[in-house]
Amino acid sequence: MSIVDVAAAAGVSRQTVSNVLNGHDSYYSEATFERVTAAMRSLGYQPSRAAQTMRSRRTMQIGYHIFGEQLETMQGFTLHFLQALVKAAAEVDNQVLVFTHHRDDPLGVFKDLVARRTVDAVVLSESRVDDERARFLADSGLPFACFGRLAPDLPQQWVDVDNVAGVQPIVDLLVAEGHERLAYLGLGGDEYWKVERLEGFTAGLARHGLRVPKASVYRGTDAGIRGRARRLLTGKNPPSAIVTGSDSVGAVVVNVAHSLGLKVGSDVAVTGFDGGSLGLVTEPTLTCARIPVERISRELVARCLRQVEGGPNDDVGLLVPTEVVRGGSA
Template sequence: MPETRTPARTPRRSGRVSIVDVAAAAGVSRQTVSNVLNGRKEYYSEDTHSRVIAAMDSLGYQPNRAAQSLRSQRSMQIGWHIFGEQLQAMRGFTLQFLQALVKATSDVDHHLVVFTHHDDDALQVFKDLVARRTVDAVILSESGVDDERARFLAEHGLPFASFGRLAPDLPQHWVDIDNAAGMHPLVDHLVSAGHRQFAYIGAEGGEFWKAERLEGFRTALAEHGLRVPANAVLHGDDAAVRAHTRRLLARRNRPTAIVAGNDAIAAVVVNVVHSVGLRAGRDVAVTGFDGGAIGLFTEPTLTSVRIPVERIARELVDRCLRQVRDGAVDGPGLLVPTEIVRGGSA
């Protein structure tokens, strides 16, 4: 049943704030507050969710986590597995996604447990999770399509959700963006600004989203009758990116626009542009792909494709909790749209 809205009452202020006080402040029923706390999204609207969370914040409501865990036989914790390279300083997107996951889990009265693995055996830590049941569900990121972690969790019945598409024979508990489609409005923007000579620089690695972004870039250029020369495309590490950018800018017919596969690389490109006496956004356009905090720290700020991490985090948490609550859940994965964030770099 959908939530029922009752007239807001002034909650009592003495003693510990209770779920009844929150319900009164939000103008909803006690059951609706419980639904929000336990992530039962089919029973409340986004507006109701916002009002309940606002009431909790204003009253300083602290749910009794121990009692909830005892009643439900759940840990009230969701794990997020990361690879060691995700913690590198240049991986600014990791922090952005972490912040979104912390908020999404907190909004449904859960804790986020971040963990990694040692050596090359990523599955050992998952074997421990299954044996100990220290978390109710696991969120995966940096997923390969045929992800061994997802396959292991599915075989052992531990709920999970993946930021990244999964193979058709795996449960489709994933949320992702269309990387190729995200490149099209960015290229349209650059072409409409008069750019005709392009370069592309991406991070090293064979992950599918890196290939998709380059393919989307090439396809979008082709729709305008343009192409990027093979010697103007690079996937590499930080040193290779810097050296390649310098070579590009030293050419007689240098590119007027450099499209980067993520914001961290775009920030490196902006620095190199400035180091050779040029200015990003004036002498050469530079764009990224993430739309996070890194782009705000460059001068000028980055034009980028924004990944909606807040929505992705909420959807991942919701998919996890639906499995915890209802068992195996069938259904397709979810592609969420991106958008362009316009800064001064292009």
């Protein structure tokens, strides 16, 4: 039983039921209140502890859900983002509660958060457009904001970067430096940002009238990327620059180039996408499209708090631009 069932029985929207549960009386009439409460009684619906105390008690904590694989060594960007999120929350006197989930029950921990009223709101990242976590939180009435785009039928509480536009200036930079033989390497998967970064590379080439062989474009596993980078760099006509879909892939390519005795930045240029700490520990440091995690974190926290303080709203999703940061790799 959820507020979706109550909304259907009362003939109102899910948002209206959430407003009634949270006491946001400026958003509904007395007649609507009676319809919603009557529907709850007829269905035997028991409001969650979160809904009962939303107005009267604040935890001053914002939850951040993290997948176990995000803590792996090659997921340095996640830690970079978490650091920015903690700082953004602290600026408005809130703390960040980091949590993960049991492998066989990804939503169980969210159900517990709602029932126990552990946090005031939740920030999500590594999301899919139709994200089951966002859908559950929306149905439960717990405020949330997402680093990544969401389906149109979900609350548009998301912030993201323009991945296509982010890669194109990297291509422009390389072409301006005289590179014409380019390649692209990225991690496999159907996540939209991975697809869009390759689209940005292709669009960047097109506006300079450049084309690359099919073998010069690859998305796959870490092992596959290492193998393809080695074959490209030892081939008859190797690329003079390799654009990658993330700093983690860029670091792999830098290591492969070093193992072949190549000097990154002169023998071959390498670029990344993220701008986290990983790109700063390569030698040389990575030239990359930097994601402005500080701005994104502040916006996510602000969106969470606007919902906590004022209830559901009509905020629309926000795309923020990346910026090119020059390192020694290109």
